[in-house]
Amino acid sequence: MKNLKLRMMMGAFLALMVMSGKAQKWEHLADTPQMGWSTWNKFQGNISEEVIKGIADAMVENGLRDAGYTYINIDDCWHGKRDADGFIQADPVKFPNGMKAVADYVHSKGLKLGIYSDAGTGTCAGMPGSLGHEYQDAIQYARWGVDYLKYDWCNTTNVNPQGAYQLISDALRAAGRPIFLSMCEWGNSHPWKWAKEIGHSWRTTPDIWCDFDSLRVFEAGYTQFGVMQCIQFNDSLRQYAGKGYWNDPDMLEVGNGMTDNEDRAHFTMWCMMASPLILGNDLRSMSEATKNIIMNKEMIAIDQDTLGIQGLHYCDKDGLQFWFKPLAGGDWAFTILNPTKQDITYALNWQDFNLTDKEVSGLSTSFDTKVYQVYNLWTHKMEGKTNIKNKTERKLMVKARDVVSYRLIIKP
Numbered sequence: 001m002k003n004l005k006l007r008m009m010m011g012a013f014l015a016l017m018v019m020s021g022k023a024q025k026w027e028h029l030a031d032t033p034q035m036g037w038s039t040w041n042k043f044q045g046n047i048s049e050e051v052i053k054g055i056a057d058a059m060v061e062n063g064l065r066d067a068g069y070t071y072i073n074i075d076d077c078w079h080g081k082r083d084a085d086g087f088i089q090a091d092p093v094k095f096p097n098g099m100k101a102v103a104d105y106v107h108s109k110g111l112k113l114g115i116y117s118d119a120g121t122g123t124c125a126g127m128p129g130s131l132g133h134e135y136q137d138a139i140q141y142a143r144w145g146v147d148y149l150k151y152d153w154c155n156t157t158n159v160n161p162q163g164a165y166q167l168i169s170d171a172l173r174a175a176g177r178p179i180f181l182s183m184c185e186w187g188n189s190h191p192w193k194w195a196k197e198i199g200h201s202w203r204t205t206p207d208i209w210c211d212f213d214s215l216r217v218f219e220a221g222y223t224q225f226g227v228m229q230c231i232q233f234n235d236s237l238r239q240y241a242g243k244g245y246w247n248d249p250d251m252l253e254v255g256n257g258m259t260d261n262e263d264r265a266h267f268t269m270w271c272m273m274a275s276p277l278i279l280g281n282d283l284r285s286m287s288e289a290t291k292n293i294i295m296n297k298e299m300i301a302i303d304q305d306t307l308g309i310q311g312l313h314y315c316d317k318d319g320l321q322f323w324f325k326p327l328a329g330g331d332w333a334f335t336i337l338n339p340t341k342q343d344i345t346y347a348l349n350w351q352d353f354n355l356t357d358k359e360v361s362g363l364s365t366s367f368d369t370k371v372y373q374v375y376n377l378w379t380h381k382m383e384g385k386t387n388i389k390n391k392t393e394r395k396l397m398v399k400a401r402d403v404v405s406y407r408l409i410i411k412p
């Protein structure tokens, strides 16, 4: 009986696919980069219904939901076995009430639930993968009320990346519930060149680790990136991102052990690069400093700006990096990043930064003809204007592994 029902369902979906031609990904789920939280960076496999519920509560109580963080994403290691019909089940010990109960709880808090699978035979932690079960898994996620799928790339020998991601995208579409597709093949097959219509974001780097500037090399043959390595790699791909499809330099490590200034630089640069903001710390117990960083609504607004342009790494000078991000309505975000271990004093002259973003937006800063008000995004204070008549240089101290970051506000 169950088998018959399953076959009928599959048949109906296939017919739908044939009638409608190739499915399109779900639209308008990523008009701005996704925001939320994921289990992986802090908890890895040590997850449970209790943890997820506690995080959902903390998300609301700390004001994070109202600041825009929407998704609670369960990463690897939630899986139990497939049932007799091949439908995947949640681990009965970690999730004794099943995944639907978790989704219902998360939804009752005004949040959304994300889940994780893999295009291969098994996930990176050796749980069941979706290969050969794509449509069935999509149906199961939709039944549970899942809103987001991160789809990983371990154990995929002989699997074609474009084919595999198209397949799961089609399956999600056919399952009938809008589900965000976060692609995670680490940039191996350059998804930015082919995945715009398939997924909503794609990883551009190997996994991040909680360090500001170093590679962590594992004997097993893989490497993790520090914050600076993620930035450096993601930087070159800005022309491929835009409304609906974002470069993803991996989840945030804010609050997981770096210094406050490193965390501030990390968060700022993710916002400058219009990156997904997926928190990775324990929201139930965080310091005021961590909270102030991840709750900086004016900085979040830079990330979420509706123009949807990934920031431009304009130049390097005196050990500093200069980044510009055009914003809707004519404003710009401007960040000076100090990746070094020394504080650096810099004499800022706006006229040095008359630039046109030829590659992506076509917009110009035009400091020679326009006057902006200078708003400091971390001190939350106005710092005068970019007036051409005011030729005196502004001396700035950019602390080691920190940023100075402004919103340049154009007055009509």
Ligand code: GLA
Binding pocket: 040, 075, 076, 123, 124, 125, 152, 184, 206, 207
């Ligand atoms: C891969 C991904 C990580 C995480 C782990 C889980 O390494 O890139 O983000 O999902 O798998 O095993």
